[in-house]
Every structure is written in structure tokens, then in C-alpha cells.
Amino acid sequence: MNRSEVAAILGVISAIDPKVPAPDEDVLSMWAGLLDDVPGGVAGEAVRAYYRSERYAQTREPIAPGDLVGYWRRKRREDADRRHNTELRAHHRRRPLDDRQLCTIRDGVDQVAATLAITKGADPEHAEADAHARRAYRAVACPYCKARPGDPCLGPGGRPLSRQPAHPSRLDVAFANTA
Ligand SMILES: [Zn+2]
Known part of the structure; x- marks a missing residue:
């Protein structure tokens, strides 16, 4: 995400979460530095998933940059697993000639x-x-x-x-x- 994408996400978070103030320039720079390799769309999904989760319902802790990065890593792993399984299934369908x-x-x-x-x-x-x-x-x-x-x-x-x-x-x- 670039700086303006991070600003948009933080705007969404502060609108959802009363504990998160609208970000100042320093906060924005810090988050942008931590999330530079996380795609914007994935960050939006991560925010949605976090604020709908049991964990948030119980702790009411604001989302942190690490939560976004963790969500993105899990998603990449799941996508890779899914691709791998699809390839395996395709491989089994191509039976050798009898x-x-x-x-x-x-x-x-x-x-x-x-x-x-x-x-x-x-x-x-x-x-x-x-x-x-x-x-x-x-x-x-x-x-x-x-x-x-x-x-x-x-x-x-x-x-x-x-x-x-x-x-x-x-x-x-x-x-x-x-x-
Ligand atoms: Zn020969």
C-alpha cells in the first residue's frame, strides 16, 4: 500500500473503532512503512475480518499493523495451498496411457x-x-x-x-x- 491507501484504511478504522483517532502524519508514516508490501484490497479485507472477529468482540483492542500483515500472510499461504491442490488434482486426472x-x-x-x-x-x-x-x-x-x-x-x-x-x-x- 502507498501512503494514500494507508491513509484511506486508517480513516476507515478510525470511523469503525472509537479507540482509534484520525491519524496524524507520524502515525501515517509509521503504518505506511510497515505495510508497504501489503496490497490495499487485502488490507480492507483484513480490517473487515478483524472487526467482525470473536477476538475484537472480546478484547475491544484496536487493530494493529501486525494484524494486517498476519492476515495477508495467511491469505498468501492459503492461496498457495489452493493452487498446489488444484495442480495435484489436475496431475491425477492426467493418467498415463495404459x-x-x-x-x-x-x-x-x-x-x-x-x-x-x-x-x-x-x-x-x-x-x-x-x-x-x-x-x-x-x-x-x-x-x-x-x-x-x-x-x-x-x-x-x-x-x-x-x-x-x-x-x-x-x-x-x-x-x-x-x-
Ligand atoms: Zn538400437
């Missing part, structure tokens, strides 16, 4: 690859065989580059291989499995 979904995606990729090969003029049977081979080697891990099942083989620099579908030893494992 095996069935992964298979559907992999089959889709194989079909697209086969279709592309056909439209490029390749022999349909050959294209199908390619897609089948891709499915077969994708099902096993690569003993050479350690690509996991479902992941492409990686060449030097960590890029997927471009000249061959997979490392020969992976193809060997895949064909040994299908034979």
Missing part, C-alpha cells in the same frame, strides 16, 4: 506408415511387411542402443536412425521372437 491405448497408437502409426509407403508407389505387400517388421522390432528392446520397447533406435547424437529401421541386433531379436 497398454491398450499404447497398442492402438502403435497400430495407427504402422497403418499410417504402410499407407504412406503405398501412396509413394511401394508394393502394398512390401509396405505391409515393412509395417509388420516395424511392429515386431518395436515390441522388443534394442540390445545395441538400449532403446526400450516402443521407442525407436537411437544413433550417434541421440537422434533416431534414418537409414535403417533399427539396429541389426534388434531386428535379430525381433525375428527370433516371431519365428
Whole structure:
């Protein structure tokens, strides 16, 4: 809050609370120095909450700058908790793909690859065989580059291989499995 916002809040407080006189310049400077990082809207909420509270009803103590700062800190903590909980809930809603979904995606990729090969003029049977081979080697891990099942083989620099579908030893494992 800047000085004029603090003056407005203190005006409200002195109107509500008979124990608080209208602020003079010194009081204003003191409060402004203590509340410079508290947003004006939050200070208004804090004043309202304080003068409606059990504590005020019982003690009739005037509100102090520390009450405004305390209110603002609690509010920031609660807002942070709420954001954190919302993120947690959103995270739980994003469940990882299950095996069935992964298979559907992999089959889709194989079909697209086969279709592309056909439209490029390749022999349909050959294209199908390619897609089948891709499915077969994708099902096993690569003993050479350690690509996991479902992941492409990686060449030097960590890029997927471009000249061959997979490392020969992976193809060997895949064909040994299908034979
Ligand atoms: Zn590999």
C-alpha cells in the first residue's frame, strides 16, 4: 500500500473503532512503512475480518499493523495451498496411457506408415511387411542402443536412425521372437 491507501484504511478504522483517532502524519508514516508490501484490497479485507472477529468482540483492542500483515500472510499461504491442490488434482486426472491405448497408437502409426509407403508407389505387400517388421522390432528392446520397447533406435547424437529401421541386433531379436 502507498501512503494514500494507508491513509484511506486508517480513516476507515478510525470511523469503525472509537479507540482509534484520525491519524496524524507520524502515525501515517509509521503504518505506511510497515505495510508497504501489503496490497490495499487485502488490507480492507483484513480490517473487515478483524472487526467482525470473536477476538475484537472480546478484547475491544484496536487493530494493529501486525494484524494486517498476519492476515495477508495467511491469505498468501492459503492461496498457495489452493493452487498446489488444484495442480495435484489436475496431475491425477492426467493418467498415463495404459497398454491398450499404447497398442492402438502403435497400430495407427504402422497403418499410417504402410499407407504412406503405398501412396509413394511401394508394393502394398512390401509396405505391409515393412509395417509388420516395424511392429515386431518395436515390441522388443534394442540390445545395441538400449532403446526400450516402443521407442525407436537411437544413433550417434541421440537422434533416431534414418537409414535403417533399427539396429541389426534388434531386428535379430525381433525375428527370433516371431519365428
Ligand atoms: Zn538400437
